[in-house]
Amino acid sequence: MSEKEGGSGGGSPQASAVTVSDVQELIRRKEEIEAQIKANDGVLESLKGVGMNEPLVDCEGYPRSDVDLHQVRTARHNIVCLQNDHKAVMKQVEEALHQLHARDKEKQPRDMAEAQEEARSRSLSQSEGLSPPQAFAKVNSISPGSPASIAGLQVEDEIVEFGSVNTQNFQLLQNIGTVVQHSEGKPLNVTVIRRGEKHRLRLVPTRWAGKGLLGCNIIPLQS
Secondary structure (H helix, E strand, O other), X not given: XXXXXXXXXXXXXXXXXXXXXXXXXXXXXXHHHHHHHHHXXXXXXXXXXXXXXXXXXXXXXXXXXXXXXXXXXXXXXXXXXXXXXXXXXXXXXXXXXXXXXXXXXXXXXXXHHHHHHHHXXXXXXHXXXXXXXXXXXXXXXXXXXXXHHHHOOOOOOEEEEEOOEEOOOOOOOHHHHHHHHOOOOOOEEEEEEEOOEEEEXXXXXXXXXXXXXXXXXXXXXXX
């Protein structure tokens, strides 16, 4: 056992976003250090119960001959190093848990908003009964890696809601284009019918490597 073995390798996880697995790894390291401290305590106990502070000289000032002095000094040195490592890891655990709790606190309002949106969508579905809403346009093509693709739109999706545009107020495709131009970088609620089922998506018109802000071709459905 050496000081190098007992040292705390690797940096603190606070340099990047902390995850639950980071905390679990820190706890594993803490337990490993505690086991090593216990093992070294056992070495001292086996040497006639010599602890961390027992004198290593006899009453006349000579080195004790009844214990292995080198083994005692090594175990004591290891324990001191390991205790320092343990203190550092405990600080990292405390900081990591604090970051996790803070992030969970920030996440709660978003989760509540998503739950409310899901409940509203479910309520709308139930109020519509068995008759699906009428679509006014259809997705004809989608470019890979585009904002439309990232949002989950698929070819042949029939659009029943695109932001503020719906079946009641849709007149021509320019209605959708106007909404897109005024919503760059902002999420739009898009509702589509896919194979008879309604899907609610969130699309963010964004400049990307391809043409336009969506990366898809939408055509009107024949009325």
